[in-house]
Amino acid sequence: MTVIEPSIAGTAAGSSRRRATRERRDAWILTVPALSLMVAILLAPVIIAGLLSFTNYSLGNGGFDWVGTRNYEELFTRSTYEKMFVATLTYVVTVVPISVGLGLGVALLINSLGRFREIYKTIYFLPVMATLLAMAIAWEFMLHPSIGMINRMLEMGCGTFLENVWPFMAHGCAERFPVWLGDKRYAIWVVCFIGIWQGFGFNMVLYLAGLTSVHRELYHAAEMDGAKSAWERFRLVTWPALGPTTVFVVTITCIRAFQVFDTIEAFWPQGGGPNKSTYVMMFAIFEKGVQQNLIGIGSAITMLFLLFVVVLTLIQRWLVEQKVHY
């Protein structure tokens, strides 16, 4: 036995070295498809967009000229793009707080109930599942100025006390109710409303999951310390405990809000709404880059868009790492 042992150890060491080599080789074979696709589909386009944003390239043309930062200058000087930034920011700044707030509010309400929790949860989640384009068309019918359900309902309020207390109503009854999607005063808000309608259920579900991890004892402890009102308990216990959830919910809602496209293209296939009031960035990329073949300017918008998204995500990661619970 004692004689054989070293030789066993020897072959074992040899075979383990051989195995390590084989493991390395196999590992690379397993990783290479994913790695090459990552480079080709995710990294290369970013670089390409970055380069093209400094050119006047268009598909079908053989050559192109380097135009320096002209595309970017155009972005920051032309009024069309000013409208684009205004529309995108209006949408994001409206949709994010409201849909996060509603998601939290509904989650808290549902969480405090004994019965019917599941039913509410299911119903509020339905818009998240439904094809947004189909629902946009359903909303478009509801908002139809003459045969839409919304203006019909408003008309029913004519002649009642509502006319006296609500100037909008009085005005609508005297003349006519808004052409919701054709009026630049309303268009962007309608789109925001649909965005909130579609997205808050998603936030609600994430908050409900977050709420299950808040310990009951914490509430008792807070009560002992004199946090009597529900608001105090929320401020001292629930809100800090939901910190990580909130960071995530806000980031993902922001990124989704930046990407709004379906509703806008469905309502206004040409040109981004009345007076370009709903000309959001995704639509601009589509219109400039694909429809008008102005790849340079489209790429510049793409780069700006990526910048927004990356900055947002980095802020989120930083917050998570800092474990900031405001």
Next chain:
Amino acid sequence: MTRDWWKHLLLILGVIIVLVPFYMMVSYSFKSPGEIDRGEGGFFGRQELMVDERCVKLRDPSRNDIAAAVPQFPGLSDSAIRDALVDEAMAECSMRPVVFNYTKAFTEAPLLRYLMNGVIVTASIFLIQVVVALPAAYALAKLKFWGRDAVFALVLFCLLIPVHAIALPLYIMLAKLGLTNTYAALVVPWTISVFGIFLMRQFFMTVPDDLIDAARMDGMGEFTIVWRVMLPTAIPALLAFAIFSVVAHWNDYFWPRMVVTGNRDLFTPPLGLREFKGDGDGSFFGPMMATATVIVTPLIVAFLLAQKRFIEGITLNGMK
């Protein structure tokens, strides 16, 4: 319960707002054009027989038809025969509005084809995502090799890039390769799911090494281990990922809109619906809502049947 009444009141108000468009979509898909115009008929409409004007027009009897029909109506004048034939056409072209809307949805546009495209595209995207991501996730979680940390760092970096954001350069690349207006264009940009790699890697980290060592003892190579050992353990995670992936791509409108233009054979359901809207005149609200209902239904039904799994799947990226 009595103490909670105001909560229920608020939540029910919300429920109404959430459900109204669904209610309207389904209700319009049942109603006749007249009922939609006048806003009457409740949820189901009255389902009175209606005449499809276009069908009648198509069957408008020609001189030859009248001549051919003479033996059927002996002793009648030509104009009387004509009236009789028109009546016959009217009778055959009349149907319940619900039947009208749903047959139109499937006959006016190749809706079945669109649905099939939707299935082909979502299924191939998911399958390729798994085939690409699973081996990489296994290697990153369980194998030691030079460069592993760099690859994983790259995965984390790529998580920052939403594919919709780089749609334009992707579109240019596909156009240069002559791939726009093909199934490949619909599928290729989604074949790599860095999120899938990340998710599966986190999952595989929790799988005990003993399991893999035992498989190696049995003489399995790394490739066999991925598909015979790791895949079965990953089924629950894969199911959640499947829901995440399928819902996203069945509902996606932006990307198909970018790369498919005009070629109806490649339309996914949302594109088909969009085209329907584009060439619809006012009288086509019913069939259009029927189309919308058909497109939305599969996922909603699946969701209602397996809510827990769906909610888990859709909120997957909440685990990042």
